[in-house]
Amino acid sequence: MAEKIAQDGANSSVQKDQSMEIQKRMLAAHAEKLWKAKEEGKKVVYTFVPGNLTELILASGALPVYPEINALQSGMRNLSADYIQEAERIGHSEDVCTYVKCDVGMMLKGNVGPTGVKLPEPDLLLLSYTGCFVFMKWFENLKQHYNCPCVMLHVPYQADGVVTDAMKQYVVDQIRDDVIPALEKVTGKKIDMDELRRRMQLSRQAEDDLVWTLQSAKRKPSPIDAYFVGVYYIGPLFSAFRGTEDAVEYYRALRAEVEDRIKSNLGPMTPEGVLAKERYRLVVEGPPNWTSFRDFWKIFYDEGAVVVASSYTKVGGLYDRGFRHDPEHPLESLAEYCMGCYTNLNIPSRIDLLEHYIREYNADGFIVNSIKSCNSFSAGQLLMMRELEQRTGVPGGFIESDLVDPRYYSQANIKNRLESYFQMLAQRRAAGSAVLHGVS
Amino acid sequence: MSKTMERPSSQAAEAAHKEIIDSCQRIYYDVRLEAIAAWKKEDPAARKAVAYLPVYAPREIFVGSGVRPVATFGGGDQVNVIRGDSFYQSYICHLPRSVVELGLSSWKDTLEGLVAPAICDVIRNVSGVWKVLFPDKLTYFLDLPQNFQSKCGGKFYLSQLQELAEHLSKMSGRKPDADAYREAIVSYNRNRRAVRALAKMRVENPHWVPAWEYYLLVRAGDQMDADTHTDLIEKYIDLAGELNRPEQDNARIMVVGGFCEQPPLNLIRTIERSGCYLVDDDFTLGYRFLEQDADENIDPFQSLVDVYLKHSTYSSVKYEGDTPKSKRLVETALAKRADGVLLMSPSFCDPSLLDRPHFQKALEDAGIPYSTLQYAENLGQFAPIREQTGTFAEAIKLWGEG
Amino acid sequence: MKYYLGIDLGSTTTKALLIDENEEIIGRGLTNTRCNYFVATEVAKSEALNSARFFLLKRELEKALIDDSLKERLFDELGANFRLEQQLSHLDLLNETCEKTAPENVKDGVSSIFKQLKTDAQEIFADVKTDQSRFFRDMAGSAYCAAATKVSESGKVSFDSLVAVYDKAILQVENQVPEIDFQQMARKAQAAMKKQNGQKAEMHEAVDKAISSAAVLDLKIEQMVGTGYGRQRLPFEKSQIRSEILCHGLGAHFMFPNTRTVLDIGGQDTKAIQIDDKGVVTNFQMNDRCAAGCGRYLGYIADELNVGLHELGPLSxxxxxxxxxxxxxxxxxxxxxxxxxxxxxxxxxxxxxxxQAIVLRAMSLLARSGGVENEFTFTGGVAKNGAVVKALDELVAENYGERKLNIHTDSIFTGALGAALYAHRAIDLEGAEVA
Known part of the structure; x- marks a missing residue:
């Protein structure tokens, strides 16, 4: 992901931030480790972003691979359409999640990752079934192709908006009785609990700085875009680098950069330079589209629209609401982490959270990007929108696209809607100043 | 073409049979739950009804807690969906639309609550939608365990059942009593035995049990108490052999994938009339989800947990563990002596559609012919399907003869 | 007097509407959107200007003439003849193009077809209430085919070769903006009228004068604003482009000031808009990616049943x-x-x-946008369909209670009207600051 920004930066006058360089280096190093995994005898664990147990995987000495991230990067690199077609050829329906199809297609075509390097096959599928039913089907499908064990971690849904003791115990039991033994069996080594604690301590530090960065968007104007750039910011902490020194360094650098931006009164970075004027402050619900990420983003920054908070940047943990990994209670803390991811929240909690963002971040509006692939996000969004409008008086905008299927992204359509939406916000604002009244 | 001798069916049997099917049909078309509303009206203070969504919910807990369980499969092709559509994007299946439509209209005064079992993200989120729309009613998300170890998933499931029972007992005002739950288990064990017997009859004599009759008969359980439903099925089974129903030269088909959103009745009829005997289908899988009796002699909650963990059927909505579902699909098809399999999924149904590729592959490897089709509960066009399943049935027969 | 133009570049039709500085509607232009948005815009605009001149001409005459009953008839006849002249000049252009491109052996056939078409036109436009909204392409196309069938019966030339000539020519003709000399056309119309009825000399004097002054009127367009699905293609400044949502909201408010909800069903999309008491949009919803239930769908059904689009409503x-x-x-x-x-x-x-199915879709969109809590206005091409209107009325009543449903005769111009109003009111959205 960092690489993407770096490429963007090269095309514009934006100076390359140090944090991007760090992230780029981290990704390259991880890719190299994966590339050499088999020859160096390292074990490889495929797992999902929400509810991931990265510290545990790293503490076991194995290397994590995140099929969702491969899929989104394939989308950004225009590879996903072919992969999706390949998966549909073996019987996958047009109706289902395109992350799954992109990943299955990639696997069928030789498992060459988005960076062009062949990915090592998994030694273990760690099915963290958190906030998305499709994850289960996804790994059931992969199991048919890879001759490797799969361990299920069923993370109960926060249906009543709370984590009960029984829920927590269930997850802890599974981590202790299923996940850890499965990892140990694959690596042939006992997991060092002190190493796990050490890593969780590192997670905490990075988490503090990520939260600080995301919350800097409360300023007016905001120094960051918490969606289009936010997805880069969350990268390391939501994936292979949580619980590493690298992540701590990255987030320290990121925080320093944002502090500098604030001092120099700079707005968010865009592919075409620093945003000159913040005209609309928005909250966004739902993941972005990856196949036309730049075009999609452009519609926003062309209009001076800045995303000040988003739910998508919480799919890998709701750190801004107070959660931190706790080395004192490693398993309980991992369990809480899993259950607290955004897509594991029920609809009323999601509404509360978005309402909080709209108010706390002083948003002029909120946009729902309804993703065809993702029922976990999308089913119920229209009701959420209505509730939020009623509670806050802030109007919602609604657009539809997909994660990585270019067939479901229409620039003209989305542009039409968003521009209408922005004009509506402007008109409502202007209405206050009475310019609108013509001869009547 | 008749393979068996025709024999006259007694007029009395015909009449009794018709009466059964008619009564089932009345229930089937009563998507607005008018009968339940009428039943409640007789004693409004004491009678409570809570609906549950597909696929499986432990009705024993409802009954034991003094609440009437109502199975709901949405509105089928019986409701005009307006508000439901305003809640759901075009790429989401149809079931939640009619559920919301009915929830906001006819069901509002009839149901005290809704139980949504964990089967997919859409149904999961229906539970949240319900909470927002009906803050004063009970909405319970039944997080069925995907871990099947009794000290882990079992422990969690037990806590779920206890929690649900607490909610329901509070609603009914009935003091929790182990005997009440045990009695309910006895009734539903009997009910499931009857449904299994009916399903077995289809396998052995599919011409005695037309698919749409089987379907209506099972669906009558949506609103009936267990014993009335069981009696009805048993009566049907007794009559079935007495009717004049000669065997046709049809293909024996197993249908898989329609366990949640239901096909319209006419679709089932269409498939059958195109030359297929349905020797098995999973439309009403919840009624046979438990493949064995729950133990009637131990703690009733623990009994329901144990039977779920150890003896629930394989399904697209359950994690397969170490035995691939595709393997079990092939085994089932062979056991039911199916000539072919129809992989039939509701549009946009994640669990069903995501199983399709490996189901297809397993069937191919096993040399079992299959065909795939998609539908929605409010489907209105049957000619293309008649064409497809008719051709499929013909092809199977030719293939069998060749 | 200053004038303001609104252009609504829709997926099926392009509309232009001219208002004056008192916000009175004085001219309308309507054409089918071709692949060339620019030409469609120019055609609609030129039609709007012509119709504005005609409107101003009428206004002149209003002042000059006294007898109301005579006036009414005079306007109707003058209008009919004016439209006939427009049609004939279009036909001339098409005729010319056809003859230029027709192979030698087909030329005779083509010229006899056009003779027939011109005679037919006289008849069609003799009815002063002829439906104005039919497009030249549609009228000429069906008339040409009918005439070609007859001509081909002679056996000298095949139907297909005749139609081939038309198909080629109509594309060319449609992609050029016709130059219309208002004065010349108005005079022709007047002459035709004279021939038909021979009104009094003083009346013609007044008409003469009015034509002369309308023809030279400087219709200076002070500002114009574009809207509609194709608005991005218009060579306008950003400040001259407004979303169709805003324009429909303001247009509907102008037509019916008590409107709080607007439903627009167009060819390609459906919009449900909520507005406040000043016409400011407070919320809106558009149909999702799938264009189900839009005008296109009806067009498709009409094709499938082989009936005209306008016949669907009455049949239903x-x-x-x-x-x-x-x-x-x-x-x-x-x-x-x-x-x-x-x-x-x-x-x-x-x-x-x-x-019913279409209206159900629209009802869901209305529900998404906030329902129908007050007076309600239905716009867009589909608002002309009586069956849709009836079903909508019933379902709104059923779901929200009795609500006043407005449909304006100018309904199809709602977006263009809103755009024209934006042009006049010159609301600078760009300048609006963050609150």
């Missing part, structure tokens, strides 16, 4: 009951339709069901 209203239709998907509708026909359902009942 003749139904004795509505069939249950499940699919508003254009892809599936055809199959479902044929299925029902084969089951022996009547066309009327099927159509009634189809209209």
């Amino acid at each position: 209203l003749a139904a004795d009951r509505a069939c249950q239709i499940c699919s508003t998907c254009t892809v599936f509708a055809g199959a479902e339709l044929r299925d029902l026909l084969s089951l022996g359902e009547s066309r009327e009942n099927i159509l009634s069901g189809l209209h």
